[in-house]
Amino acid sequence: xIGICDRACKQVVLVNLHVESKAQGWHIDDIFDAALxxxxxxxxxxxxxxxxxxxxxxxYSSFELLARSARQGAxxxxxxxxxxxxxxxxxxxxxxxxxxxxxQTVPEDEPVVVNVANLIDEIQQFLRNDAASRDVRxxxxxxxxxxxxxxxxxxxxxxxxxxxLSIDALPAGAELQIDIKxxxxxxxxxxxxxxxxxxxxxxxxxxxxxxxxxxxRDLILTGAQHWLQKHGGGIVVDRGATLQNVLRIYYPLIxx
Amino acid sequence: xxxxATPLRILYVEDNDLVRGITHELLxxxxxxxxxxxxxxxxLKLFESDVFDVVVTDVSLPAMSGLELARQLLQRVPGVPIIxxxxxxxxxxxxxxxxxxxxxxxPFEQEQIDQLLNELCPRPDPKLAQSS
Numbered sequence: 001x002i003g004i005c006d007r008a009c010k011q012v013v014l015v016n017l018h019v020e021s022k023a024q025g026w027h028i029d030d031i032f033d034a035a036l037x038x039x040x041x042x043x044x045x046x047x048x049x050x051x052x053x054x055x056x057x058x059x060y061s062s063f064e065l066l067a068r069s070a071r072q073g074a075x076x077x078x079x080x081x082x083x084x085x086x087x088x089x090x091x092x093x094x095x096x097x098x099x100x101x102x103x104q105t106v107p108e109d110e111p112v113v114v115n116v117a118n119l120i121d122e123i124q125q126f127l128r129n130d131a132a133s134r135d136v137r138x139x140x141x142x143x144x145x146x147x148x149x150x151x152x153x154x155x156x157x158x159x160x161x162x163x164x165l166s167i168d169a170l171p172a173g174a175e176l177q178i179d180i181k182x183x184x185x186x187x188x189x190x191x192x193x194x195x196x197x198x199x200x201x202x203x204x205x206x207x208x209x210x211x212x213x214x215x216x217r218d219l220i221l222t223g224a225q226h227w228l229q230k231h232g233g234g235i236v237v238d239r240g241a242t243l244q245n246v247l248r249i250y251y252p253l254i255x256x
Numbered sequence: 257x258x259x260x261a262t263p264l265r266i267l268y269v270e271d272n273d274l275v276r277g278i279t280h281e282l283l284x285x286x287x288x289x290x291x292x293x294x295x296x297x298x299x300l301k302l303f304e305s306d307v308f309d310v311v312v313t314d315v316s317l318p319a320m321s322g323l324e325l326a327r328q329l330l331q332r333v334p335g336v337p338i339i340x341x342x343x344x345x346x347x348x349x350x351x352x353x354x355x356x357x358x359x360x361x362x363p364f365e366q367e368q369i370d371q372l373l374n375e376l377c378p379r380p381d382p383k384l385a386q387s388s
Contacts, residue, residue, distance in 0.1 A: 046344055049343060049344070050316060050342075050343035050344050051343070052343070053343030053361070053362040053363055054272060054275060054314075054316075054343050054362055055274075055275070056362065056363040057275050057279065057341075057343075057362040057363040057364070058272075058274050058275045058278050058279075059363070060363040060364070060365060061275070061278040061279045061281070061282045061363075061366075062278050064282055064365065064366045065278065065281055065282055086277070086278050086281070089274060090274060090278060093274050128316055128317075128318070128321075129315065129316045129321065129344060132315075132316070132321035132323065132324070135324075137319070
């Protein structure tokens with residue numbers, strides 16, 4: 001499923017997206033979705049594989065233990081029982097991670113209650129090797145009880161993409177700070193990075209500009225802005241006096 | 257205790273509780289002592305106060321990565337044997353950490369890790385030691 005989606009998305013994004021695609025019946029949301037999904041598929045396929053292989057290690061090891069216990073077990077059946085219990089846990093854990101991955105690749109629109117800190121933890125977990133390979137450290141701080149009501153996979157994909165872009169913009173040895181806070185009626189996630197933002201173009205401006213080739217990064221920022229604004233949120237870029245810029249992502253807090 | 261009877265001391269670093277628990281059991285044998293920790297930071301701290309013959313580490317750890325841990329350990333004790341266990345395909349740049357560093361891809365079997373441990377930390381054959 002991931003592979004098929006990836007190929008389709010790359011046709012959109014990497015073959016120099018032009019507004020012609022609109023004439024072919026693309027809706028702007030589809031294009032933004034494709035751009036986001038392309039980036040995420042590219043960035044996270046290693047993480048998917050890593051998670052599956054990691055849990056498979058527990059399965060492999062538990063069966064090795066089971067065999068070892070069986071060889072030694074005539075004198076002590078509890079050895080076999082323990083190894084068997086570990087094997088069952090390992091298989092259950094493997095099933096869980098496969099289901100999580102499947103769920104993440106299926107877009108859904110039904111809003112659910114999302115704890116932002118938990119979501120950011122999940123994203124950090126997902127991108128941690130990606131960050132480590134670029135020698136960037138992700139530090140998450142802030143309010144642990146901020147909740148929003150959102151289409152989880154969509155919000156996760158969008159935040160993953162923005163965090164991935166922020167990682168790319170940092171030099172080796174740098175820290176990507178992510179702060180979670182409440183600002184009036186909104187949840188606010190601040191990403192401090194060295195990404196040099198131009199203006200985030202509106203979807204309409206992007207569609208009007210028929211001459212230029214759209215960079216995936218700009219498409220992702222515009223797409224994120226478009227989706228967030230549709231749901232009462234948005235992105236604000238605060239250009240710092242130093243190299244650091246702050247990308248503030250707003251999304252309405254859950255009604256209490 | 258003679259040198260040949262000294263257990264091989266393994267420092268094992270893995271953040272996933274389940275994988276750590278099961279693999280710890282798998283690595284443990286009468287001829288080995290395994291100390292398992294969940295983070296690179298814990299491993300570095302332990303390495304200062306204790307002696308280990310070999311380090312087996314996951315790559316993807318919560319804060320400091322297994323690769324960074326390997327680099328820091330090699331700075332402190334050049335030549336310390338390290339086995340990097342990973343579900344990723346690592347680049348040659350990342351794996352070029354020295355002659356006594358090896359990479360094993362998850363999921364691995366006991367025989368594979370045993371082979372690497374024997375290669376990096378050869379132990380005298382107890383039968384030969386007894387007969388001499």
